Amino acid sequence: MQTLKKLFAIFLIISGFLIITGCNNYVGTGQIQNVGMLVEGSIDDQAWGQKGYKGLQEIEKKFDVNVFYKEGIKTQQEVTEAVDEFVNNGVNLIFGHSSIYGKYFINISKSFPDVQFVYFNGGYHAENVTSLNFNSHAMGFFGGMVAGKMSDTNHIGIIAAYEWQPEIEGFYEGVMYENPEAQVHIDYVKDWSDQDTALKMYERMEDQDVDVFYPTGDSYSGNVIKRARKDGLYAIGYVSDQSYIDKETVLTSTVQHVDKLYTLAAEKFNEDELEGDILVFDFQDDVISLGEFSPVVPEDYQEKIEDIIKEYKKTALLPNE
Known part of the structure; x- marks a missing residue:
């Protein structure tokens, strides 16, 4: 009987280790959990905002994750509140669909070390902040x-x-x-x-x-x-x-082709290859x-x-x- 108890205890320890290790591996490899997007204007503008939303939808389909978006986000306070809400919903990849988000993301990036921030057409970057630039x-x-x-x-x-x-x-x-x-x-x-x-x-x-x-x-x-x-x-x-x-x-x-760039960035993040940097894309990249x-x-x-x-x-x- 004592032997059975010892075996059961060992089984619980091993099981718990596997669960913890599995979770740590999931976060450590940068695999997508959920994805959020902040838009300065509207997703119904028939141009830039709409293309961003299309990219978000493509990520939702490709990676089978939940996606969230917020429109009319223009100030640091609004960004911080939106990011906090996203994180509470399990988001670990956030797109800021404008150049204005670069500085805002830099200001809060250290407070959210497990979140990768991505924004467009700017010169700011950090360990977990990436700028995607169209030439x-x-x-x-x-x-x-x-x-x-x-x-x-x-x-x-x-x-x-x-x-x-x-x-x-x-x-x-x-x-x-x-x-x-x-x-x-x-x-x-x-x-x-x-x-x-x-x-x-x-x-x-x-x-x-x-x-x-x-x-x-x-x-x-x-x-x-x-x-x-x-x-x-x-x-x-x-x-x-x-x-x-x-x-x-x-x-x-x-x-x-902003939607294609969204998917490309998500793929790199999911493979733990999206490092904080300033990346430039052109005709050669088919975007x-x-x-x-x-x-x-x-x-x-x-x-x-x-x-x-x-x-x-x-x-x-x-x-x-």
Whole structure:
């Protein structure tokens, strides 16, 4: 009887050790438990926010985990409260769907050492904070080439959100490379979603004979394209392939496949390969591309752009370099 008791005790000790070891191994290898996302604006903006939510849904399917999101999170206090709530729901991978989250995540990262924070297009990083950056200059360049080719008035307009957006300079360079006679009009909304301001800028540019528009914002890009369609003008889509709005109006789109990058980051985290760093992605990584071409863009010019992009993938050099 004493022997049986000893064997049973040993069994309990071994069982308990396996359970504890298993749990520690689960956390230590960085395997995903649950996933959260913070959005500065809305997931219904038809552009950046929507692509982030799609990426979150892909993670949910691929890894069979619970996912959570919160919209309109813009301050440090809101971020801290949201992260605390996520963690209480078993979240150990959190995406901040904007550059603003870099500093906020840095400020709280040491308080949540078991959480991996990921955000977009910023220069902050720490042991458990990773920045995923799109090299947007090239996509802007190729979109600018198409705009320069297709403008009849030689007046092209950029309705930008902020001055720091790399795609703006790239777009300007692409226009001038393709059409040195063109004039590029640029104005800044200073907000990702201010549709009223963006449309006022559109009207001013239309009065200046602009016939191709590049609205580089979230919620307002679709509205500008719809207005261009109504006025018989053209646009270059932004972040999403916006040809669905109107196949003729949208000459092409500069597409950032944010959803693919979400899945890639989740895979790296799950394999314990996502270290705090600043990572940069471009056409070569298949997370940036041009969207569908409008049928009004000549086929031989479409082929020219596609060939230039293939060469860029090989050399990482734009045609003006």
